[in-house]
Amino acid sequence: MFDLFVLFCLCWCCLMGVFSESVSVMEGDTVTLNTDVTEIPEDDDIVWTFRDDQSLIGEITRAAGIFNTSDDVPDERFRDRLKLDRQTGSLTITNITTQHTGEYKLEISGAELTSKTFSVSVYAPLPTPVITRDCSSSSSSSSSSSFSSQQNCSLLCSVVNVGHVTLSWYKGNSLLSSISVSDLSISLSLPLEVEYQEKNSYSCVINNPITNQTTHLNI
Structure with missing residues (x-):
């Protein structure tokens, strides 16, 4: 019974022209x-809205000669950033910022109703990770009374003002540890304890779904 319900919902979405798309961009x-669409039919209307409150940000009614973008979102985040293509109805956002992350809904009404949702994720440029280290030597003895010196290092990789990122430690190409956050504009640090060995290469990498930054350390 549940499978039939799911099938019905999928068929209904297809018949009603309900589609979705994910978009990821840099700030x-x-x-x-x-x-x-290549050209808006004469009798069709197009409406663009933003987020759950359905703030109107664009509309086209060709029959009435209406081709408008709206900056009336309360915090004016879209001021001077929106453009509507008069032929296709496509919406362009210029100089996009993280404030424009969210869900955009397109509705085309005419002979049939078509609805399309765009889930837009905007990522800020990533900082270069900063690595600090604190190394100390310790001595150990074996049963033969010989002494050896071993150097241990505490590494700390740090970044500031980041959000929706993963911070990772690598030794060569091998992942040692990582941490992910979804908060906005926080400081993030990841420690690593290592033993000194000649010609070991460590890397700290920060990444989001679009780009990454890496800092290398040889110890």
Whole structure:
């Protein structure tokens, strides 16, 4: 019974023209949300809204000659950033920032209703990780009364003002440890304890779904 219900929902979405798309961009980029039509039919209306409160950010009614973008979102985050293609109805956001992360909904109404949702993720540029180290030597003796000196190092990789990232330690190409956060604008640190051995290469990497930054350390 449940399988039949799921099948019914999928068929209904297809018949009603309900689609979704995920978009990931870097802060400062220009992104275009495409309607996937080559030309808006004369009798069709297009409405663009933003997030759950359905703030109106664009509309086209060709029959009435209406081609508008709206900056009336309360915090004015879209001021001077929106462009509507008069032929296709596609929406372009220029100089995008993390404030524009969220869900954009397109509705095309006419002979049939088409709805498309864009889930837009905007990522800030990543800082270069900073590695600090504190090394100390310790002596140990064996049963033969010989002494050896061993150097231990405490490494700390740090980044500031980051969000939605993963911070990782690598030895060569091998992952040693990592931590992921979804918060915005926080400071993040990842410690690592190592023993000194000649010609060992360690790397601290910060990454998001789009890009990464790496700092290397040879000890």
